[in-house]
Amino acid sequence: LNCDMAGFREVDRRQFPLQDIPAIVRLFKQQLESVSEPDLALLSIVVGAIENSLTCNRTITVQKETDTFGEAKLPAIEYHITEALYTKFHAIIKGAVDLSQYGSKKFASRELIKKVSDVIWNSLTRSYYKDRAHLQSLYSYLTGNKLDCFGVAFAVVAGCQVLGFRDVHLALSEDHAWVVFGEGGKETAEVTWHGKGNEDKRGQPIGPGVVSKSWLYVNGCPVICTRPMEVAALVSAINPSLNATSEAMEVALLQQELLWLLYDLGHLSHYPMAIGNLSDLEEVSPSPGRPPCAALFQEAATSARTYYRNQHVYPYTYQGGYFYRHKLYKEAFESWANAADVIRLYNYSRDDEEIYKEFLEIANELIPHIMKVVSSGHSARSILKDPECFAYLLRFYDGICQWEEGSPTPVLHIGWAKPLVNTISKFDADVRAQVVIICQNEDGTESTGENVSDTTVPGTTDGKSKLKSEDDVNAVIAALDEASDDCDKQKYLSNE
Numbered sequence: 001l002n003c004d005m006a007g008f009r010e011v012d013r014r015q016f017p018l019q020d021i022p023a024i025v026r027l028f029k030q031q032l033e034s035v036s037e038p039d040l041a042l043l044s045i046v047v048g049a050i051e052n053s054l055t056c057n058r059t060i061t062v063q064k065e066t067d068t069f070g071e072a073k074l075p076a077i078e079y080h081i082t083e084a085l086y087t088k089f090h091a092i093i094k095g096a097v098d099l100s101q102y103g104s105k106k107f108a109s110r111e112l113i114k115k116v117s118d119v120i121w122n123s124l125t126r127s128y129y130k131d132r133a134h135l136q137s138l139y140s141y142l143t144g145n146k147l148d149c150f151g152v153a154f155a156v157v158a159g160c161q162v163l164g165f166r167d168v169h170l171a172l173s174e175d176h177a178w179v180v181f182g183e184g185g186k187e188t189a190e191v192t193w194h195g196k197g198n199e200d201k202r203g204q205p206i207g208p209g210v211v212s213k214s215w216l217y218v219n220g221c222p223v224i225c226t227r228p229m230e231v232a233a234l235v236s237a238i239n240p241s242l243n244a245t246s247e248a249m250e251v252a253l254l255q256q257e258l259l260w261l262l263y264d265l266g267h268l269s270h271y272p273m274a275i276g277n278l279s280d281l282e283e284v285s286p287s288p289g290r291p292p293c294a295a296l297f298q299e300a301a302t303s304a305r306t307y308y309r310n311q312h313v314y315p316y317t318y319q320g321g322y323f324y325r326h327k328l329y330k331e332a333f334e335s336w337a338n339a340a341d342v343i344r345l346y347n348y349s350r351d352d353e354e355i356y357k358e359f360l361e362i363a364n365e366l367i368p369h370i371m372k373v374v375s376s377g378h379s380a381r382s383i384l385k386d387p388e389c390f391a392y393l394l395r396f397y398d399g400i401c402q403w404e405e406g407s408p409t410p411v412l413h414i415g416w417a418k419p420l421v422n423t424i425s426k427f428d429a430d431v432r433a434q435v436v437i438i439c440q441n442e443d444g445t446e447s448t449g450e451n452v453s454d455t456t457v458p459g460t461t462d463g464k465s466k467l468k469s470e471d472d473v474n475a476v477i478a479a480l481d482e483a484s485d486d487c488d489k490q491k492y493l494s495n496e
């Protein structure tokens with residue numbers, strides 16, 4: 001075996017066939033603790049093979065679900081299958097890239113990365129449903145010539161690892177992936193596509209995306225992966241879905257065990273979305289002796305605040321979704337207000353549809369549902385009597401309004417206004433009066449903006465009557481706009 005088959009040389013053939021989850025965890029642990037770096041191609045092929053056989057075709061007669069010790073049985077992953085696919089990937093990459101043409105051996109060049117991206121790109125099936133599940137691994141690429149947009153970026157990094165370039169790493173935003181390379185990892189290059197109907201920018205640096213302040217490029221705060229974090233990305237990308245409504249339990253358990261291995265080795269600390277994925281899995285089936293999923297959601301948010309200048313939205317929407325599912329509505333409002341505090345820093349651009357849909361669902365489905373179920377309740381501790389809840393909601397809506405300000409693409413439309421007004425008008429004037437808006441002016445001084453209860457909602461007198469017509473709704477929008485124009489920055493505090 002020559003040197004870059006290191007991945008295999010170190011793999012103890014006796015570990016094969018990999019028959020159960022502990023065997024896979026042992027392989028990952030051995031790779032992550034081996035002196036050199038973990039072999040991305042080997043690990044992606046192994047988990048891809050398992051995911052594919054347990055979710056794509058149930059033709060294999062699945063051995064009885066668990067063995068005598070209750071371990072989920074997996075379809076045996078034979079050494080020779082894995083080795084054949086591994087050798088094929090090496091042959092494709094090394095066969096297509098003549099390294100003598102790319103000068104410096106130490107660092108990769110933009111041309112080399114574009115070449116590796118082209119090799120992957122041009123070997124994909126002409127047309128297929130790109131958003132389908134199970135298209136993220138090298139197993140999918142090597143057996144079906146299909147990859148999703150994350151899978152192409154991952155394959156390019158794995159290809160550069162085969163060629164010996166240790167400087168090429170995966171860069172991840174919340175909805176896109178690209179690579180960093182060169183001395184100090186200072187260069188960036190697009191290597192895959194994004195979204196539907198957008199011309200791909202492969203080979204180009206990501207500079208313009210950061211300048212435009214679009215959420216897609218997270219204001220220059222992407223997750224820059226180390227090799228072990230690239231393993232965390234491939235594990236996060238494991239998809240246990242059998243179909244739209246059910247999951248293969250053994251695949252979900254494997255993903256959960258591998259994420260805990262990576263967590264314990266410290267490789268998730270700078271990766272909020274991976275912590276969020278682990279938390280989602282823990283919510284469904286908690287592991288004994290592990291932190292509760294609520295604590296993990298908090299860890300994801302803390303990681304985003306600590307390492308990514310609080311420019312990531314998903315940790316808060318993960319957390320808000322958890323609170324919502326557990327009927328902790330005030331906590332959900334707070335998480336969603338924190339999510340809106342992040343998005344207000346961005347300008348909404350056409351590439352940001354995914355996060356737009358996230359906020360649309362929160363504002364027009366989840367919050368209205370909460371208002372409906374709490375309206376029937378009559379407890380004094382009701383959400384509707386809590387000024388802090390009103391303050392959270394104002395911060396949420398204001399964040400979305402500020403997101404729109406200065407954006408090339410509008411965010412709000414009448415479909416937003418009705419649920420918004422409906423929600424706000426559920427709080428009585430005496431509750432609203434307890435919320436004090438603190439305005440920070442440009443020179444940093446603070447002034448108390450007009451008290452919210454003074455902005456009597458046009459068309460209402462005692463603040464109790466409900467809004468009747470569409471122009472009332474427009475008037476509220478104007479009032480909200482005017483309120484937000486009054487101050488450069490509004491911070492909603494509710495006095496005790």
Ligand SMILES: FC(F)c1nnc(N2CCN(c3ncnc4sc(CC(F)(F)F)cc34)CC2)s1
Nearest residue numbers: 150172173174175176177236273274314317318
């Ligand atoms: F609660 C909601 F906010 C969410 N629930 N699941 C969410 N995910 C699930 C997992 N997920 C991810 N989890 C780990 N790493 C990555 S890197 C990435 C962008 C791209 F696919 F590379 F283009 C996405 C992503 C995307 C966000 S957000």
